[in-house]
Amino acid sequence: MAYEKELDVALLAVQRASILTRTVFSSHTKGTLTKSDSSPVTIGDLGAQALIIASIKHAFPEDEVVGEEDADDLRKDEQERTLVWDLVQAARLDDISAEDKIGGPIKTVDDMLTALDSGRSNGGNKGRVWALDPIDGTKGFLRGGQYAVCLALMVDGVPTVGVIGCPNLPIDDQAPLDSSVGADADDKEGKGVLFGAVKGEGATSRPLSKGALQGSKKISMKAVPDVSQASFCESVEAGHSSHGDNAAIASKLGITKPSVRMDSQAKYASIARGAGDVYLRLPVNLRYEEKIWDHAAGVVLVQEAGGEVSDAWGKPLNFGIGRTLKENKGVVAAPREIFPRVIEVVKEVLDVK
Numbered sequence: 001m002a003y004e005k006e007l008d009v010a011l012l013a014v015q016r017a018s019i020l021t022r023t024v025f026s027s028h029t030k031g032t033l034t035k036s037d038s039s040p041v042t043i044g045d046l047g048a049q050a051l052i053i054a055s056i057k058h059a060f061p062e063d064e065v066v067g068e069e070d071a072d073d074l075r076k077d078e079q080e081r082t083l084v085w086d087l088v089q090a091a092r093l094d095d096i097s098a099e100d101k102i103g104g105p106i107k108t109v110d111d112m113l114t115a116l117d118s119g120r121s122n123g124g125n126k127g128r129v130w131a132l133d134p135i136d137g138t139k140g141f142l143r144g145g146q147y148a149v150c151l152a153l154m155v156d157g158v159p160t161v162g163v164i165g166c167p168n169l170p171i172d173d174q175a176p177l178d179s180s181v182g183a184d185a186d187d188k189e190g191k192g193v194l195f196g197a198v199k200g201e202g203a204t205s206r207p208l209s210k211g212a213l214q215g216s217k218k219i220s221m222k223a224v225p226d227v228s229q230a231s232f233c234e235s236v237e238a239g240h241s242s243h244g245d246n247a248a249i250a251s252k253l254g255i256t257k258p259s260v261r262m263d264s265q266a267k268y269a270s271i272a273r274g275a276g277d278v279y280l281r282l283p284v285n286l287r288y289e290e291k292i293w294d295h296a297a298g299v300v301l302v303q304e305a306g307g308e309v310s311d312a313w314g315k316p317l318n319f320g321i322g323r324t325l326k327e328n329k330g331v332v333a334a335p336r337e338i339f340p341r342v343i344e345v346v347k348e349v350l351d352v353k
């Protein structure tokens with residue numbers, strides 16, 4: 001199989017980082033700081049990014065990483081640095097050969113800061129670049145909703161390997177998608193899924209474990225013979241995607257089921273495994289540039305499960321022009337057969353605005 005080592009390393013790296021995020025999710029201490037764009041970041045985001053970049057740099061030292069976070073706050077804030085260091089040291093896979101494949105524990109605080117700071121690549125359309133979102137859906141993570149640990153390898157600007165860890169999603173791929181999945185989520189028994197996909201090789205899910213990789217199943221999107229029966233998902237945060245436009249599109253498609261709101265790329269993962277059908281992310285503010293790490297892994301997963309993804313105008317997402325998708329606005333994902341119809345209606349709704 002192509003990119004077998006890359007997929008393995010990415011799955012193990014995300015699995016190890018999820019051990020850390022789960023610890024923070026169930027703890028009162030989240031060390032929440034506010035970033036310059038007023039969005040939140042926690043000790044979970046920072047620890048997970050350090051662990052994942054350390055894993056990538058161990059296995060593929062030449063590769064670049066576009067990561068959401070950096071070490072600026074930790075270099076200034078000793079208390080926060082100590083909290084993250086304790087978490088990073090504690091997060092270990094319980095299978096030694098799995099842990100070895102991703103380089104074993106980070107050795108020093110300096111190594112942790114260097115790893116965390118090694119996600120500053122500007123991306124581009126040449127060579128191998130990883131896109132990393134250590135916690136996607138930080139607001140959901142803090143609220144007790146869905147969140148996802150997301151990692152993708154882009155080759156010459158094309159998302160090629162995608163891995164998403166969803167600690168709060170039900171393991172059962174067929175579990176119906178209703179509003180309870182997105183709200184008041186937890187990571188108790190029966191929860192925690194690790195998704196993986198390689199371009200041209202299909203997509204899989206398996207239970208998120210603490211050790212070696214096991215028990216993967218092929219996943220695919222559900223057939224939707226009648227688009228009015230589709231279920232669609234969208235962001236919980238009204239500032240991230242226009243709930244009004246999404247509702248207008250659903251109504252024009254004849255969809256009467258209420259939308260399922262959930263945070264993070266758990267939306268891509270949920271439609272990829274056929275728990276839902278359509279993901280709508282209509283722009284609220286046309287000046288906002290979507291970040292590549294918010295989409296790269298989800299796009300590989302959906303494409304490999306039988307779906308198509310574009311921006312709201314039906315334009316392919318261009319991951320090869322930097323850290324953002326500045327040539328695109330909004331995102332639409334749906335099974336291949338109904339995708340043209342969905343885009344047609346999305347354009348109708350946007351045209352009358």
Ligand SMILES: Nc1ncnc2c1ncn2[C@@H]1O[C@H](COP(=O)(O)O)[C@@H](OP(=O)(O)O)[C@H]1O
Nearest residue numbers: 135136137138139235236237239240263264288
């Ligand atoms: N105005 C905006 N429009 C669209 N996305 C936004 C946004 N402001 C922040 N985001 C992104 O929305 C992501 C969460 O998406 P969702 O709403 O699907 O959960 C955030 O990821 P992080 O939580 O990793 O920062 C952030 O990058």
Ligand SMILES: [Mg+2]
Nearest residue numbers: 133136137294
């Ligand atoms: Mg994100």
Ligand SMILES: [Mg+2]
Nearest residue numbers: 068133135136
């Ligand atoms: Mg994030």
Ligand SMILES: [Mg+2]
Nearest residue numbers: 039040068138
């Ligand atoms: Mg963020």
